[in-house]
Amino acid sequence: MIAPRQAYLHYVDGDSWAAPIRRLYGAVDEEWQRERMTSLLHRHYRRFGAERLLLVSAPGRTELGGNHTDHQHGRVLAAAVHLDCLAAATPNGTDRIRLSGEGVDAEIDIDCTQTRPRPEEEGTPQALVRGVIAGFRERGLATGGFDTSLHATVRPGTGLSSSAAFSVLIGEICNLLFNGNRLGPLDLALIAQSAENGFFGKPCGLMDQLACAAGRILHIDFNDPVQPVMEVVDSCPFTSRYCLAVVDTGGSHSGLTDEYAAIPGEMSKAATVLGQPFARGLAIDQVRAGLPQLRRQAGDRAILRLFHFIRENDRVMEMVEALRAGDTGTYLQLVRASGDSSWRLLQNCTSRTSSEEQGVPLALALTEMFLADGAWRVHGGGFAGTIQVYVPQELFEAYRQHMEGVFGSGCVIELQVGRPGVCAILPDGRLLPAGQEG
Template identity: 25%
Template sequence: MDIEHVRSRFIKHFDGTTGAVYASPGRINLIGEHTDYNGGFVFPGAIDKGMIAEIKPNGTDIVKAYSIDLKDYVEFGLKEEDAPRASWARYIFGVCREMIKRGVDVKGFNTAFSGDVPLGAGMSSSAALESTYAYALNDLFGDNKIDKFELAKVGQATEHNYCGVNCGIMDQFASVFGKQGSLIRLDCRSLEYQYFPFDPKGYRLVLVDSVVKHELASSAYNKRRQSCEAAVAAIQKKHPHVEFLRDCTMEMLEESKAEISEEDFMRAEYVIEEIQRVLDVCDALEKGDYETVGQKMYETHHGMSKLYEVSCEELDFLNDLAFDCGVTGSRVMGGGFGGCTINLVKEELYDTFIQNAKDKFKEKFGRSPKVYDVVISDGARRLV
């Protein structure tokens, strides 16, 4: 992320003066997929790619915003009826409105922003944008009166209320709470969280982007949620205390097998096992055991591919290729049906693996995958 680039554009598009500069990261999720809406755990970390924004109050009630990457300029007021049409500007507008609802006296400002979170690769560029502005507005207009948790909720509420996306809290949480050299285990039911050391010396973390997005993602996602709810409803007949699959064991699921469709059983089996895998990975990291971490990543991929059925040919191909190249851990990252695999690779195997992934993927699918190295980094902050 390049402060100088943002600053030069800010000076050029506004009155030649400078403001304060803020940044927030995108995120990866090492393990814990489709566990959030089942009351389980996720295990994200902030990365060294994200959004940078320069912001300066302008003494009016109008926000003047320039997207450096899209070369697009928008002005909007701060009342509910002032919502801009441009989808990127709605994120900034939404954050302003959510901060105002929480008692922050947001006034007009000039801003220019840019990002290096790859769009569509599942690293959460929108959460990085929301967290940047939530943190900045709290700093500039709120005298830091809103705590970090509420800042993450501001981003989530922006998605729900202004962008039409009914997302969980993980992306914004990771963007605000990120810490260099640590991953965060977030309990999606209680919102309690704990940092775990992630400093894999001798390994690299790399995303291989299949550059494919299959269309059925949203309808399939809703169907998976319904399967999980159906399994819980069946288990509740004998175990009334059960609220989510997080409360269930495989034994409970087995004893309700007759009342659950085969498909719903498979979906629930994946989730129950995945929630346990997150806990196993946390234990392994406390011992510095990255081999076990990698093994659990492969188990997750297998579960997402065969039990939850949210993988696709391209991702399975990349996962098999990683295994054949001796990569320590690999799995599809995100909701599935396209996007990236996340790979934990020994330094000495890295070059061979990447070369192989590019060559063999292109040979099979006629296009090259994109490759992103990521380093676990800090969350939302003021830079200048």
């Protein structure tokens, strides 16, 4: 699958380039993408002297529905986005993995035979690389040294799973270079999740990694979290009238670990009171019937969070049905209901750590006052970070300027959704997804 650098340069410069690239990046400026790839190819040659290489792209993801449901074996609706990690990779015949890139904080040079977690690397790209290599070795898969040049448009801190995209990217490079692309999206996602949990120090479910690896718009059922059931939702009717975006409120996630951990902790504690290890399978009537015991043993907030999970889990199916029916109005009503539930019941919009930094509820309130039409909700983990908005196309620029006046230039990030998952870009114009033969 490795091809000459000149073959890639000829492909990127040719007329056949645009059609497959639109599958990855949608309506985003094609000439900018052409320049981006050309620059990456030249930079890879200057840095590593590589005349043969492979281009790989791993998308970020956005959560469309199912806020804090995956860790309770629930359902989610997620989509791959056009913002990605794009890499040129070349095997180097050594045990060294060397990475140089834009969008990554540091140059990386590690020994791929050293696969124990290192506490001093927590929170760094080095930890993710080391964790992915460890995951391959634990499964008896081949690894080796390679040189990689990277350009990332999915930025850390924007709620689009940059760490998951990076982990999946490294996994797919190993998959392609040393394992004949035999691993599919689920295997890559499980390896990436293990790297984030055990090496990077980020407790997370599997939704982020699976959405990055599999791509498209996915309904994922985590009733069996080791073998989740995925189905593609091909219809996306809202794009004809609305712009989908996230708004980065600029809040810091530092000091919020306890607040994040309390959500699955309280849900599981309340479910245990009712005789189950997780909230999946509980009904509202069961919770109501057990209120006296739940209040004594789990507390009121845990009850509210159970109510959120049960209704949100059902809401995901309603959102899928609305998308497939082309019913944008119902879909956006469900998006607003999801956001309202997260704010009132799940309570992951306001943080107790700082009364002065409440960017998420401020952004939601400003959006609600600005828009008479559309939808808005907290995006992802909550407490700080991003909200998700659906803005009528004719109002999008005015909305962008309004929010940038509060949260700073570039805070509104428009998204194209539904692209393929992690894949190799071949110089004949084909996209090769994980697990498929070339």
